[in-house]
Amino acid sequence: MKQTGVSEEEIFYLLSDAKKRDFSYQRVLSSMCTYPHEVAVRAHMQFIESNMGDFGLFRGTHDLEKQIILMLGDIYHCGSVEGYLTTGGTESNIQAVRAMRNFSRDRGNYDSSEVRPNIVVPASAHFSFDKIADILDMEVKKADLDHEMKVSVDSMQSLIDENTVGLVAIAGSTEFGQVDPIEEISQIALSHSLPLHIDAAFGGFVLPFISANHKFDFSLPGVTSMAVDPHKMGLSTIPSGVLLFRDFEYINHLRVHAPYLTVDTQYTLTGTRSGAAVAATYAVMKFLGVEGYSKVVERCMDLTGHLVERVKGLGIRPVIDPVMNVVALEVPHPTTLRTKLSSEYDWHVSITQDPKALRLVIMPHLDIGTIDMFINDLEKALRS
Amino acid sequence: MKQTGVSEEEIFYLLSDAKKRDFSYQRVLSSMCTYPHEVAVRAHMQFIESNMGDFGLFRGTHDLEKQIILMLGDIYHCGSVEGYLTTGGTESNIQAVRAMRNFSRDRGNYDSSEVRPNIVVPASAHFSFDKIADILDMEVKKADLDHEMKVSVDSMQSLIDENTVGLVAIAGSTEFGQVDPIEEISQIALSHSLPLHIDAAFGGFVLPFISANHKFDFSLPGVTSMAVDPHKMGLSTIPSGVLLFRDFEYINHLRVHAPYLTVDTQYTLTGTRSGAAVAATYAVMKFLGVEGYSKVVERCMDLTGHLVERVKGLGIRPVIDPVMNVVALEVPHPTTLRTKLSSEYDWHVSITQDPKALRLVIMPHLDIGTIDMFINDLEKALRS
Structure with a gap:
């Protein structure tokens, strides 16, 4: 300098x-x-100094965040929805898988000193799942795709074992924009009592707005969490991802004690978080409808x-x-x-x-x- | 909605x-x-759509990022510095510890199927290190503080064992703004051949600019990485953290293969990254000097x-x-x-x-x- x-x-x-x-x-x-969108940019500017890392200080911005979660719960058919704004799909996916792992570990489903837990994902899963394997020290098993580039339900099922802590399906794959047969996967998740995360980072702001009726969200009873990215087709500013949970149970397994803040615990991955992106996302969602x-x-x-x-x-x-x-x-x-x-x-x-x-x-x-x-x-x- | x-x-x-x-x-x-700073806000706006997640598309913004890293290498006495802009101290700390863990694992220093690796941090470490323990599935050992709230070098040393993969010291603790005896800790790191990460999220934009001469940066030969936050005392916009490494060796242990992008591998934690925050940080650092x-x-x-x-x-x-x-x-x-x-x-x-x-x-x-x-x-x- x-x-x-x-x-x-x-x-x-x-x-x-x-x-x-x-x-x-x-x-x-x-x-x-x-x-x-220009409305997102204008809102972003208005809240440029807002920090959701200590949302007790920014109660107004935090209200906007809560309203975004409710609006998304509305689109994705979940009245009990909970969640928060992340930096994007990668963080949302990390946190969803971390919640699955911790949920299973905290219930004593596996002995973490002896077993490496695994998740089963489609071979078409975004490369963030390779990061997740490394970061969370888990095995990520990849199920085969069929000729339409959808995951094979049989392949997924065959990969589930006693150390599997959750399943992932894709609503809008990064490479082909394909949607997995999530209705069937939801049934498998239920039959194995496993959580099911939907990576809808891209599809989340596409599928609800097209005529074809893809079932991919919380309307399916096996779906426990979703990643959707307002900064992709949602036309919000970067960094705007959202992680949604069907209920608070999973979020509780992400909490660490947070001294010095206005809140007692923190369940987010990052500490400081952009309140500007919250305002931007709220604004463009309200504006477009x-x-x-x-x-x-x-x-x-x-x-x-x-x-x-x-x-x-x-x-x-x-x-x-x-x-x-x-x-x-x-x-x-x-x-x-x-x-x-x-x-x-x-x-x-x-x-x-x-x-x-x-x-x-x-x-x-x-x-x-x-x-x-x-x-x-x-x-x-x-x-x- | x-x-x-x-x-x-x-x-x-x-x-x-x-x-x-x-x-x-x-x-x-x-x-x-x-x-x-208003110069940071103006620059942020100019680059609002820029995404550092695929920096081959945003070569100009990426040049600004490289210049930020060089400017910081200059302040923190490291000609070979490498790094990138993170979302803040928590991400920087996660990635620094992940690099330590992977470096040790990839060299066969511990058998990851048998051993839970550990790091030694001051008891004054930010609570992000509790997140890190959970996320990375590692043990975080906390060394005692002395009456001045600096870490006890003896306590740190006594906690090092054969599964220790790295040390952490704090330059500006969150609670007391204290600086650990980093010169001595650097010596300990060298004598044990362990990497040493400095959490200077707060102190990084304070210590170089005060008269008291605290040794805390790459001028100490044991220091291998640093976290500094332009969005704190650097007066940049959120999300602006920086993770710095003495050289590329550690970054290489964070890489995953990245299909569909203009780059082959990705070593960042998040995918999409704010180019706006890069421009903001560059602008305010150049403006203030x-x-x-x-x-x-x-x-x-x-x-x-x-x-x-x-x-x-x-x-x-x-x-x-x-x-x-x-x-x-x-x-x-x-x-x-x-x-x-x-x-x-x-x-x-x-x-x-x-x-x-x-x-x-x-x-x-x-x-x-x-x-x-x-x-x-x-x-x-x-x-x-």
Whole structure:
């Protein structure tokens, strides 16, 4: 750090210069984040100093947080819902699995000095579950997928053993946007008396707003927790994730004693937490309502349909018919194509792992003109 | 969630109403957070959509992050420094301890199926270390404090055993603002070949800017990692923590494979990360420089000195002579007094655990007039 500070003018010159090196979302078809809604941004600013880490000092912001949880309980069919705003899907998933592990351990279901507990997740689970295995020192067993990239219920069932502390299913997989057969998995969870966490980080703000009726939430009696991310399709600011529990029982297994604060215990992963993101999430959810989100999602689904129609004209097929606004395209040499699209055409896409395919996420920052420009460049890149 | 959205006007009426229920920082003497600097807020806004979770898409913001790490390496005497922006001290501490544990495990220093690894921390360690014990499934051994509330080096040494994977020392304890004898602890770490993490979440933006010369950073050869929080005395926006490592070796033990991103591995705890907080931290550090931060800290230390002088006039003594802008006051019935100050006088303070004392943090949002008003009310509350 320099001895003497530099002028505000120079700093904002440097920041603008840095910003030019960030890709514009208009060129990004690989991200599950997007521009936050302007109402979210305005609310974020108003609460910029608010710290949910000690919410006894910020009772107004904490009221907004409680209202977000209730609004989500309403969408996801859970009157008894409890939860809090996290930094995003990874934290929500860590905490959900930690709650499962601790719940089982605290009940004496396994002897932690002798046994390594495990969870069963779909092979399509986000890589945060590999972090979780490492962080929580647990085994993460991965169940096979069927030809539609949904988890095989039989495979899941066969992996459950006496050290299994919980199950995970995905509502909107990161790679394919697929939804697991959660109704059946809920039954399995109930029959084994295991908690079931739903990773709906992406799907949580998509599935309630599309016409297809996917059962994925607390309406299924086996579902005990959910991760949903307002900073993805919820159009809130970063960091806005939410972890929801069917009831307080699981949260209690996350508590540690918290001295010096206005509260006695803390069940969150982080200490200091952004109250700004709470206000932003509250504001955009109130502003859009079900109708507003439905329009956002319908537009993304229309764009996705348009994209799939156009690539079919090029002889390219999607790995699965898109369930939400995520598409994986079967193209020759996807990794090379991705590099070419980035270096020669300034389009930023990504790659699925198995099968290798070109992955696109059709977020609200895209429009039909941009999709058409992308497809024209894709066609050129495929030919050259 | 309602079917139909409500107007922007109504939303900001509801938000303003919520904000009135948040306590103003002017009445808060218990928080280590404060109003962020206006330059930080402006930068935060400019980068509101930036996501460091996939920094290949946000190369400009990532350059700012790298420059923050270099500026901090400069202050903390480490040319080889590596690190990243976290959500705050808790995440930084989790990740530092996880790196220690994995480093030891990956080298085969203990058999993870048989042994529960441990770390040795001061009894004054932040309660995030209790979370860490639970999350990482480790034992956290707490070393005794001396009469000055510094950790006893003898006690630390006596707790080290063959399953110890690292040591922690505190530069600015949450309760008393005390600094451990880190020079001696560094020697112990070296003699046992153990990594040493410094929790300087609060002290990191205080100690380099005061006249007293505390040795606490990478200038001590045993120190391998540090946690510092720009969103505390660094005057940045939430969430701005930093985890620093002396070199990349430890970070490598945090990596998991990251498909779908522009990077191959991810070593952070969260996935999506606020680029806005990166820009904010960069901006305020550049704007203030060493001279600017020194003025901020000097002012807080002057206010702390004034407060201690005035309470001594009331016959009240601090538990230790303040090392930084944190004061614990020996008062009769501190818990009752705290409640009275809050309910009758609208002053929000906190309580230390052992010994029980009235804890005050003299942050930049306070001024001499506010301190004097507080002491007048404290005097009344003590008498009644």
